[in-house]
Amino acid sequence: MTTETSAADLVEVVCAVPGVRGIEAGIASSLRTLDARLRGERGRARYGVVIDPESRTVTAEVGLGPGAPVRVIVEEIQRAVQRAIDRSAAGEPGEARTWRVLVRVQSVSGTGRTQH
Amino acid sequence: MEHPDEHDRRGTGEGEHVPEPPDREPDDEATQRYLDLIRSVHDEWTTLEAEGDSSVQLSATALSTIKEAVRADFRHGAHVEMPPTAAGPYTLSEMALRTVVRDAVDSVPGVIALRTAFDHGLPEGGHRVRGVPHRVRCRISVSVDARHLTGVADAVRAAVLAELREHLALTDLRVDIHIEDLHDD
Amino acid sequence: MPDLTTTDERALVLRAQDGDVAAFEVLVDLHQGRLFRIAYLVLHNRMDAEDVVQEALVSSWKRLHLLEEPSAFRAWVAQIVSRAATDVVRKAARRSTEGVDHKALEDAGPEAVLGGATGRNDGQPEHAAVAGAQMEALAAILQSTEEKQRTCWVLREIDGMSYREIAQLVGASESTVRGRIARARSQILDRMKDWR
Numbered sequence: 001m002t003t004e005t006s007a008a009d010l011v012e013v014v015c016a017v018p019g020v021r022g023i024e025a026g027i028a029s030s031l032r033t034l035d036a037r038l039r040g041e042r043g044r045a046r047y048g049v050v051i052d053p054e055s056r057t058v059t060a061e062v063g064l065g066p067g068a069p070v071r072v073i074v075e076e077i078q079r080a081v082q083r084a085i086d087r088s089a090a091g092e093p094g095e096a097r098t099w100r101v102l103v104r105v106q107s108v109s110g111t112g113r114t115q116h
Numbered sequence: 117m118e119h120p121d122e123h124d125r126r127g128t129g130e131g132e133h134v135p136e137p138p139d140r141e142p143d144d145e146a147t148q149r150y151l152d153l154i155r156s157v158h159d160e161w162t163t164l165e166a167e168g169d170s171s172v173q174l175s176a177t178a179l180s181t182i183k184e185a186v187r188a189d190f191r192h193g194a195h196v197e198m199p200p201t202a203a204g205p206y207t208l209s210e211m212a213l214r215t216v217v218r219d220a221v222d223s224v225p226g227v228i229a230l231r232t233a234f235d236h237g238l239p240e241g242g243h244r245v246r247g248v249p250h251r252v253r254c255r256i257s258v259s260v261d262a263r264h265l266t267g268v269a270d271a272v273r274a275a276v277l278a279e280l281r282e283h284l285a286l287t288d289l290r291v292d293i294h295i296e297d298l299h300d301d
Numbered sequence: 302m303p304d305l306t307t308t309d310e311r312a313l314v315l316r317a318q319d320g321d322v323a324a325f326e327v328l329v330d331l332h333q334g335r336l337f338r339i340a341y342l343v344l345h346n347r348m349d350a351e352d353v354v355q356e357a358l359v360s361s362w363k364r365l366h367l368l369e370e371p372s373a374f375r376a377w378v379a380q381i382v383s384r385a386a387t388d389v390v391r392k393a394a395r396r397s398t399e400g401v402d403h404k405a406l407e408d409a410g411p412e413a414v415l416g417g418a419t420g421r422n423d424g425q426p427e428h429a430a431v432a433g434a435q436m437e438a439l440a441a442i443l444q445s446t447e448e449k450q451r452t453c454w455v456l457r458e459i460d461g462m463s464y465r466e467i468a469q470l471v472g473a474s475e476s477t478v479r480g481r482i483a484r485a486r487s488q489i490l491d492r493m494k495d496w497r
Binding site for chain 3: 149
Binding site: 025026064069070071074075078079082100101102103104105106107108109 | 188195198201205206207208209211212216282284285
């Protein structure tokens, strides 16, 4: 992960995944966004996505829409984020280790089953 | 009012040596101004805070941001650990988890979901995180026209198990159905 | 629903640990002022002080389950604030020894050069609402003290903590804390003499 991939970039990546209704900021990112602002590391957190270089974890807080099963959408989010990280780290030495992508699903709006 | 540390400055003869300034006379005056400044700071904030003046405390915006963050966190509830996907770990808020189950219950003809509760295994840890659920309790209302209540309960159980397996890869769950109400379809 | 504003603090913490948001909000109301004053006197910067206190209080909600002794909430939350404030001061010091941070200056605007821990002080001298006048004067004087001494001094003289509490909070011995406070006091006295 380099400074090229910022949390704002990842927000876009996450929102582009089918089945993601949007970012839904929760306590994890409220906290880290404040923290990042204090430390002058503005790229590290946007409401909803937090990049933590120390633990090599990206946390995304999302709301999901109806349709595909939750775990399928979550896995696609994780892969999309990992691809974005890989793209930005291409050619960088020592970036081989993968990052952990933790998804926190805050809400789901209907799971697509027909109602009676 | 004696400053709490005055007795220290006169020397109690114990503890670490606190260096005395070389000149006593002018320092007594400076010391007095020092004590006055501290006292006036205390007095100022006591008065201003009582008046709701934000110059000595958090602004109203900052205060409401804190409370909103905490309330939003509370509304979502704790997060529940799920079996990880092939690409990483994830959690669901308790609210989202209840939605998944509720949709499954509602999908059975003649059934309305009421409240749902879970029993959890041990969490890996973190802020308000619950472990993977191993038991679900569904309180439901059933149509008055339902013929075989056991059959209805079984159908709900099957729907919930299928939904949890398909959406969350949760297996090895016990599902209890409590019919606590009847309704007109 | 009980009137929580008269509930004793230990009970409020226990309820908050149980998930009672209303109880936690009372705790926020009870502590935000004192925590702000601690942060402001260490940082001499309103925006930073507000951010530090917001983070500390939201963090305390998140970590409330880790607080074993509910009656220790007061000191515990002050510890979170003081550590965060210390971090800000040290990061700012590192940035300034590493040379001018052009991006930070760009972000901060023309007031950046006027001082404050991160150069984000938005107060013009006559701006009344940044901080109370006496508190502002004291915060300015305190900038001449070294950060460790300043923190101990503020916790003692402003927050009224005991030497033992401060020692536990900052992770030093009581005699070290006494020494720091004495040195801070003598530096403040010197500074006040210069103003004569």
